[in-house]
Amino acid sequence: MNLRTAPRDGKSRSLNLSSQPHVIQRVFNNHEVLTKGWYPVCTSRELKAGECRSYTIFKQRIVVFRTQSGNLHALDAFCPHLGADLGNGRVIGEKIQCYFHQWSYSGEGHLVEIACRKKQSAAEAGETPLGQGLDQVKTRSYPVTEAYGHLWVFSASEANHKLPKPVTFEHYQHHELDALYIKEANLFAHHHIMMANGVDLQHFASVHNLDIAFDYQIKTDTPGIFDWTLRGEIPTDNLKGRLARWLVGNEFEYHVRFAGGSMTFITYGSDQRFMGFKLPSLQILWGGLPQESGVSKARIFLITPKRKGLLGKLQTQLIYFSAFALLAMLRDEDVNAFPHMRFNTHRLIKEDASLGRLIQLTNQLELSDWGTVP
Ligand code: FES
Ligand SMILES: [Fe+2]
Structure with missing residues (x-):
């Protein structure tokens, strides 16, 4: 067998299932689970200051962004508003802003700004900038x-x-x-x-x-x-x-x-x-x-x-x-x-x-x- 013809598609996992079934371990060689560990996403050069990009690691979509000052952050990729992929958004200063309706999140995943509310609140003094309940909105963040x-x-x-x-x-x-x-x-x-x-x-x-x-x-x-x-x-x-x-x-x-x-x-x-x-x-x-x-x-x-x-x-x-x-x-x-x-x-x-x-x-x-x- 040479490298070009060697199968790498995992199809053999469905062969011989009755006579030679899989031996399932809790973790080792178990493709249903993921260990707590560090996973590579991209080269340092692929994400410059002020850029964001999403990656799929196993079954999780993660957005990684580098703020204008160079700090790195990783969040669950789907926006807590209606679920757009934050990787399609943009980095503004130290925040990431969703493309769809321009909600912005800190590196820790806290909702910090809603573009349309910001305009309103400037007009209606006394309103909290985000509005009732929205101060608590947070998406999960991960070490990067x-x-x-x-x-x-x-x-x-x-x-x-x-x-x-x-x-x-x-x-x-x-x-x-x-x-x-x-x-x-x-x-x-x-x-x-x-x-x-x-x-x-x-x-x-x-x-x-x-x-x-x-x-x-x-x-x-x-x-x-x-x-x-x-x-x-x-x-x-x-x-x-x-x-x-x-x-x-x-x-x-x-x-x-x-x-x-x-x-x-x-x-x-x-x-x-x-x-x-x-x-x-x-x-x-x-x-x-x-x-x-x-x-x-x-x-x-x-x-x-x-x-x-x-x-x-x-x-x-x-x-x-x-x-x-x-x-x-x-x-x-x-x-x-x-x-x-x-x-x-x-x-x-x-x-x-x-x-x-x-x-x-x-x-x-x-x-x-x-x-x-x-
Ligand atoms: S889906 Fe992100 S702001 Fe609406
Ligand atoms: Fe070897």
Whole structure:
């Protein structure tokens, strides 16, 4: 199967339903629910000061706007008056105004002005500007933040975790990061399955021909965030292994950080040396975007510390090139496993323990109410 012919439409979800039914988990690979997490909507450049735009994340329509002074806000997109999409409106100062009848809302979602009442109240002194009951009108607002050259919206009124950094940069609070956005990719399955691939230890030998016996440790100190550290000896019994040892040393270490069931960071080679020199690690980020079909999309980024000067910029480009090549190689090898898959969580064996732990932890994540009918 090649990438062009690999199905990404989710149709296999309706196959073999009586003989091989879906194993439904509370959260993991469950395309009926959405976790509380950060979801990417657009690049920073796509929303300038004074602009607004609406996006659909899972089953929720959200308007994101940047005020004239540069503050970012995200609200439910349908106007509380008659329901027009606020993304068709305009930003005036620090407010967003609906196109249809020009009701205006603050960044927190409060109704602050009704255009026709404003004119009347100027004429009828003593009237409240909005009128009886309308002072209470409010639409829901959501946390929105800017990171990796992108805007990210949280799928609940309050974020239960900050948008994270790759685990290796966590202690460098002031370390500025550069990011290269690659593209929005159609995955071959739900993004939880693609995320789990990073800690599916059996498949490194079977799919990627990397027979490394990884030891792993899992940290779950921050709610909603799970960190895997994996380390193993590179084998010497094949050419790929011997070449890898020469390039990066005898052992290989990598980290996987899962955040809110939506973001996955992988840091490849966090402790590698070539001829005594420490090699830079390669960081890849996937921002999952679940779809109703059960097959998710993901926005893919490469991340590296910000470097100054011509030499620094050259180094950054070299790191991006290496990360991109690695990404392409792994994807080409994984592509034969995922399309047409009925992911089964009922027959995990002891060699699948790392994968099983991720499924268990993901099932404990908090759920967003986006897309659910109360
Ligand atoms: S629908 Fe928005 S102001 Fe009327
Ligand atoms: Fe893989």
